[in-house]
Amino acid sequence: MNELPQDPADWSVLQQLLVQAMSLPPHERNAWIESLPATQHALREPLRRLLEVQAGIETRHFVDGVLTTPEGLTPPATVLIGDLVGPYRLLQQVGDGGMGSVWLAERTDGTIKRKIALKLLRMVWARDLANRMARERDILGSLEHPNIARLYDAGVDQLGRPFLALEYVEGQRLDHYCDAQRLTVTGRIRLFLQVLDAVQYAHTNLVLHRDLKPGNVLVNQRAEIRLLDFGIAKLIGDDTASSPADALSRSLSRAMTPRYASPEQVQQLRLTLASDVYSLGVMLYELLVGCTPLITHNGSRAELEIAITEGQLRTPSRAKVDASTADLRQTTPGRLLRTLRGELDAVLLKALARNAADRYPSAETLRADLVRWLEGHPVRAKPPSRLLAIRKFVARNAWTVGIGTTAVTAVTVAAIIAVVQAREARLESRRATATRDFLIGLFENANPELHGGRDISAKEPLRIGEKALDLIPNFDYRVKADIYSSIAAAWSQIGDGSTARVTSEKRVALLERDGPSPTLMVALFDYVESCIQTGDYDIAARYLDRIDQLSKRRPLSEKQHTEYQWYAGWIALQRREFKSAEQNFSESLESAKQSKNTHAELRALAGRIQSRLGLGNRKSAYEDYAVAISSLENKALTERDRMNRGFELAASLYIFGEYNSGWSLMQEVFKKSQDLNGKFSMADIPVQIYWAKWAIQIDELDKPMSWIREWKEHQYARSDLSSAINEVKISLIEAELLLALGELAQADDVLSSVWASENQVKLSSDDRLALEVLKLEKLLLERDSKAILSSLTEPSGLSPSGDGPRAEGAICLLV
Amino acid sequence: MTAREPRGPYVYWYRGLALTLDGLYEIAETELRVAESEAANVFGPLHPRTSTTSFNRLVISLVNVPRDDGDFKRKLSTLRRITKRLKASLGERHPHVERAEQIMGNLERGALESMLGDKQKIILSMILY
Numbered sequence: 018m019n020e021l022p023q024d025p026a027d028w029s030v031l032q033q034l035l036v037q038a039m040s041l042p043p044h045e046r047n048a049w050i051e052s053l054p055a056t057q058h059a060l061r062e063p064l065r066r067l068l069e070v071q072a073g074i075e076t077r078h079f080v081d082g083v084l085t086t087p088e089g090l091t092p093p094a095t096v097l098i099g100d101l102v103g104p105y106r107l108l109q110q111v112g113d114g115g116m117g118s119v120w121l122a123e124r125t126d127g128t129i130k131r132k133i134a135l136k137l138l139r140m141v142w143a144r145d146l147a148n149r150m151a152r153e154r155d156i157l158g159s160l161e162h163p164n165i166a167r168l169y170d171a172g173v174d175q176l177g178r179p180f181l182a183l184e185y186v187e188g189q190r191l192d193h194y195c196d197a198q199r200l201t202v203t204g205r206i207r208l209f210l211q212v213l214d215a216v217q218y219a220h221t222n223l224v225l226h227r228d229l230k231p232g233n234v235l236v237n238q239r240a241e242i243r244l245l246d247f248g249i250a251k252l253i254g255d256d257t258a259s260s261p262a263d264a265l266s267r268s269l270s271r272a273m274t275p276r277y278a279s280p281e282q283v284q285q286l287r288l289t290l291a292s293d294v295y296s297l298g299v300m301l302y303e304l305l306v307g308c309t310p311l312i313t314h315n316g317s318r319a320e321l322e323i324a325i326t327e328g329q330l331r332t333p334s335r336a337k338v339d340a341s342t343a344d345l346r347q348t349t350p351g352r353l354l355r356t357l358r359g360e361l362d363a364v365l366l367k368a369l370a371r372n373a374a375d376r377y378p379s380a381e382t383l384r385a386d387l388v389r390w391l392e393g394h395p396v397r398a399k400p401p402s403r404l405l406a407i408r409k410f411v412a413r414n415a416w417t418v419g420i421g422t423t424a425v426t427a428v429t430v431a432a433i434i435a436v437v438q439a440r441e442a443r444l445e446s447r448r449a450t451a452t453r454d455f456l457i458g459l460f461e462n463a464n465p466e467l468h469g470g471r472d473i474s475a476k477e478p479l480r481i482g483e484k485a486l487d488l489i490p491n492f493d494y495r496v497k498a499d500i501y502s503s504i505a506a507a508w509s510q511i512g513d514g515s516t517a518r519v520t521s522e523k524r525v526a527l528l529e530r531d532g533p534s535p536t537l538m539v540a541l542f543d544y545v546e547s548c549i550q551t552g553d554y555d556i557a558a559r560y561l562d563r564i565d566q567l568s569k570r571r572p573l574s575e576k577q578h579t580e581y582q583w584y585a586g587w588i589a590l591q592r593r594e595f596k597s598a599e600q601n602f603s604e605s606l607e608s609a610k611q612s613k614n615t616h617a618e619l620r621a622l623a624g625r626i627q628s629r630l631g632l633g634n635r636k637s638a639y640e641d642y643a644v645a646i647s648s649l650e651n652k653a654l655t656e657r658d659r660m661n662r663g664f665e666l667a668a669s670l671y672i673f674g675e676y677n678s679g680w681s682l683m684q685e686v687f688k689k690s691q692d693l694n695g696k697f698s699m700a701d702i703p704v705q706i707y708w709a710k711w712a713i714q715i716d717e718l719d720k721p722m723s724w725i726r727e728w729k730e731h732q733y734a735r736s737d738l739s740s741a742i743n744e745v746k747i748s749l750i751e752a753e754l755l756l757a758l759g760e761l762a763q764a765d766d767v768l769s770s771v772w773a774s775e776n777q778v779k780l781s782s783d784d785r786l787a788l789e790v791l792k793l794e795k796l797l798l799e800r801d802s803k804a805i806l807s808s809l810t811e812p813s814g815l816s817p818s819g820d821g822p823r824a825e826g827a828i829c830l831l832v
Numbered sequence: 833m834t835a836r837e838p839r840g841p842y843v844y845w846y847r848g849l850a851l852t853l854d855g856l857y858e859i860a861e862t863e864l865r866v867a868e869s870e871a872a873n874v875f876g877p878l879h880p881r882t883s884t885t886s887f888n889r890l891v892i893s894l895v896n897v898p899r900d901d902g903d904f905k906r907k908l909s910t911l912r913r914i915t916k917r918l919k920a921s922l923g924e925r926h927p928h929v930e931r932a933e934q935i936m937g938n939l940e941r942g943a944l945e946s947m948l949g950d951k952q953k954i955i956l957s958m959i960l961y
Contacts, residue, residue: 593873633877635920674879677923716926793846797961805850809843 034064042163096137096178101125103174105135105182121185133169136181160224164215166235166243186245188237195304196345202356205304205346206387208242213384215244216297220290220379227288229296230277231303275321276309280371283322291373294383298368298376305357306333307342310369326371333365334358360390363398479507483520498527498540505547514551521547525560533571538564542577545584554588561585579608579617586624595631602628615651619662622648623669630673639678642666646682660689664704671707676714683711697731702743709750713757725751745771745780749787756794764795841870845885849961852888855952857896864889880921880928883914887932888959890914894939895955908939928960 034057038046046068050061096118100107105122111134112119122135161167170182189197191212195205212234219226226233226247233246279295281288302310310331311324334357338350346353357365364386370376377383377398386396483504486497501524508517521544528537541564548557561584564573573581586601602625609617622645629638645666649659663686670679687708690701697705705728709721728747748771755764771780771788780788789808796804848863864885871882894907915932922929935958 595876630878631876635878673876674881674921676880676921677926678920680923715923790842793842797846797849800853802850802853805846809847809850 034060038064038068043161096120101174102135102137102178102180103170103172103182105133105170105180107135108132122182131169132185134166134183134185136183137178160219160247162215162218164211164242164244165218166245183245184243186235186237186243188235188243190232191234191236191242191300192231192304194236199345199347201347202305202353202361203391206301206391208236208240209301209304210384210387211242212244212300213297213380213387215242216293216380217384219244219247220293220381225288225290226293226296227282228274228277229293229300230274231300232274234300275318275325276311278322278325279373280326281373283325289373290379291376294368294376294378294380295370295373297380297383298365302333302365302369305346305361305365306331306336306353307338307345308336310365330366330369332362334362360396360399364390364396367398479504479511487523494527494530495536498524498536501527502540502543505543509547509550514547518544518547518551518553518556533567535571538567538571538573538577541567542580542584549584549587549591552591554591557584558588561588575608575612576614576617579605579612579614579621581605582608583617583621583624586621586628590624590627590631593631595628599625599628599632615648615653616658616662619645619648620665623662623665626666626669627672630669630675638673642670642678656689657693660686660693660704663689664707668707671711671714676711680711680715683708697728702746706746706750709747710753713750713754716757718754718757721750721754725754745774745784748774749784749791752791753794756791756798759798761795761798764791768792768795841867841874841885844870848888849959852892852955852959857892857955861889861892861896864892878917878921880918883917883921884928884960887911887914887918888961891935891958892955895958908936911936911939932960 034053038049041049047065050064053061096102096107098107098109102120102122104124106125107120107122109121110118111121118137120135120137121132123132166186167184168181169184171180173179188194191208194200195208198204200208212229216226216229224247226244228246233244235243235245237243275283277296277299279288279292282292282295299310308331310333311321312328312331313320313324334354336354336357338353340350343350343353348356364383367375367386368377368383377386382397386398389396483501486500486504501520505517505520505524508514508520521540525537525540525544528534528540531537541560545557545560545564548554548560561581564577564581568577568581582601582605586598586605589595589598589601602621606618606621606625609615609621622641626638626641626645629635629641645662649663649666654662663682667679667683667686670676671683686704690704694701705724709724712718712720725747748767752764752767752771755761755767768788768791771784793805793808796808844863844867848860848867851857851860851863868882868885868889871879871885875881890907890911894904894911911932915929915936918926918932919929
């Protein structure tokens with residue numbers, strides 16, 4: 018200590034500096050010393066030395082000691098204010114538990130003027146309680162974290178009383194603090210992240226706390242939390258049978274607070290990090306919901322333990338929340354439950370899973386999910402399936418489904434306004450996600466599949482929603498692109514492929530900003546698909562070229578290569594360039610085989626079958642067909658996959674007039690679709706239409722006739738748009754059937770009704786083509802050559818140029 | 833993706849048949865020849881629509897301008913191939929196949945010679961639609 022200052026004035030300054038330095042966390046002390054003004058530079062080294070000495074006093078030296086009561090000493094039964102315990106004077110009792118008490122105390126030897134929390138055991142000196150304190154000392158000695166109350170000192174006083182001197186935290190327990198401050202759900206979660214930081218730090222130091230509860234978390238006036246009481250903590254891996262700590266560990270495991278104890282803790286099974294996660298889950302649940310997740314009646318320990326190990330948990334958003342509880346969170350009961358619904362439900366229930374393996378594996382992963390929620394990203398606790406998310410959305414917003422287009426539209430606009438307001442309120446991330454979820458759910462509500470075939474909102478909310486989205490400036494373009502993607506899917510699902518294509522193009526344009534990102538590539542492939550759906554093959558080819566260009570900077574994955582070749586083949590096929598198509602499909606097939614992708618193999622085979630039939634090579638086409646039929650039996654395929662791929666194969670034969678060979682497969686597909694989706698599923702309308710047309714082509718006329726009658730009866734009650742579109746298609750099949758049966762007058766009636774429906778439903782070019790052909794066929798059967806020739810001199814949808822949109826189910830009557 | 837059915841050479845087909853009804857066989861044959869080519873391009877050479885168009889054109893040609901034996905036999909042989917194709921596409925019991933076989937039987941038996949009195953009737957009884 019010969020470097021210590023000689024000047025007494027310097028001693029005074031040094032003492033003040035030491036006190037200030039001691040008030041800082043150890044890892045900040047050096048930087049603070051370095052920042053001292055030049056006039057105090059001479060004191061920097063002495064200050065460091067003093068701090069080193071002090072650190073030894075506060076932790077290492079004392080911790081190295083053994084907490085045992087010296088033999089022959091009988092400690093007094095009680096302690097009082099003013100009593101001395103080691104170098105500490107007791108100032109005020111601040112806590113009292115079954116096993117000991119905690120006192121506010123201060124050092125009396127003048128070395129450091131600081132108030133500490135002095136933890137004393139009860140004067141009933143059980144050996145294991147002393148061991149427990151020694152254990153806490155050991156564990157705390159190994160932990161140094163800003164959110165864990167620090168251990169300053171530990172030892173045994175002159176009367177044999179073991180003590181722990183801990184950082185005194187002047188504050189409130191966590192739950193009281195949250196209520197006193199009326200913290201919102203977001204505020205509570207943000208604060209709770211500090212608890213998770215502390216627990217995670219302990220976990221990384223192989224320490225399980227085992228008694229996490231609001232009472233062991235204090236919050237100071239600067240809103241900093243301190244985790245306390247590692248009294249029943251244990252070291253991970255300290256539970257082997259040979260470990261001397263084992264017996265203590267087991268005896269202490271019953272010392273937990275039952276309300277926060279995990280099922281495995283109650284059952285005295287092996288504890289893991291997930292056990293602390295469970296307790297954290299209970300704490301968070303109570304903080305957010307205002308009640309315990311456990312459903313009990315009298316709250317006895319026995320009942321609690323049964324509830325923990327066997328009972329059902331209360332889903333947060335279904336809890337009974339009163340106005341005062343909600344008010345403490347600055348909200349109303351309804352709003353609070355809506356905030357909890359969905360993602361926070363999922364997070365809390367995952368943290369509280371009865372089976373430890375189903376919980377978050379660590380405090381860190383729970384923390385990460387809460388951060389995702391705060392930042393507006395989807396949480397991991399929730400299944401990633403968007404469809405499932407949408408179904409949940411639809412389920413919880415059932416009222417919007419039933420009240421018609423006007424109301425749905427109003428809700429859409431409200432959602433858009435909410436986005437703008439959220440941005441202004443600087444809550445864009447959270448709100449944008451909520452709104453995105455809302456919009457996606459709303460838009461995909463138009464998908465009849467979600468409503469058992471009822472088309473509930475059709476085009477209007479989509480159109481308004483999309484327009485509003487176009488107009489929102491500075492909206493996160495990735496989120497916007499995501500919403501466009503959903504809107505495009507909805508347009509496609511309600512049969513408006515052209516609008517779907519335009520919407521998809523907006524998505525591509527937004528994502529072009531990122532350069533050749535994986536997201537852009539996906540969007541480009543989706544766009545190519547939408548162009549193909551609408552028959553815009555030239556545009557599809559241009560965007561396929563764009564993918565080709567980008568692939569030089571970001572090579573395509575095997576899957577993308579398979580898709581690329583398939584799309585190129587499909588475009589060539591539609592252009593009747595059968596040779597090129599055959600080559601592309603062959604490449605796609607090889608690539609699919611490389612990646613063992615049975616779906617892609619089957620699709621490529623279906624395309625190559627068409628190419629080969631187009632080339633007049635029936636033999637090689639049927640070789641492919643045999644391979645494909647055999648692949649359909651692949652066990653990796655689900656029944657639905659089998660139906661979809663089977664339909665593609667059958668349709669490949671139909672397109673090239675191979676009616677006889679493919680009919681048995683088509684019948685299988687038709688039956689499977691009915692088994693899977695019911696008799697008149699809107700999702701399988703194309704399957705049903707192909708089947709009916711096919712039956713006519715091979716002269717099995719009775720089957721489609723009874724199907725049409727049943728279909729009309731089933732659809733009678735419907736009056737929505739998609740029903741009207743399908744009605745046109747079914748009527749066209751009916752007219753064809755009547756012509757085949759020679760019922761010309763009836764066929765004429767049906768055709769007239771389709772012409773008349775054009776006022777309500779804009780006929781697609783495919784349907785118009787079929788209508789023109791049927792009209793000519795009727796005239797031919799009537800041998801009215803003049804009317805035929807007259808019809809053909811007028812502009813019609815029969816242009817032989819082949820430039821127009823391709824027919825989806827156009828009905829050809831030439832055979 | 834569900835396959836889409838292509839548009840066809842309908843204008844030429846219906847014009848050809850309407851002209852046949854009006855007895856304008858040469859122009860009808862020309863129209864059907866274009867329809868045949870379009871159909872082969874659009875539907876593929878094996879499609880029953882292509883086959884039917886070819887069948888009708890050949891029948892009109894055979895009845896309208898009977899040439900020497902060699903030409904007749906060549907056309908008969910082509911019609912036989914087309915009938916076989918129709919059978920593969922539509923199945924043996926399809927009405928069009930049965931009718932095509934019946935027509936082929938008549939042609940092979942030389943029944944055509946005995947029906948030459950009413951060309952219009954013969955042609956209309958022999959075309960497929």
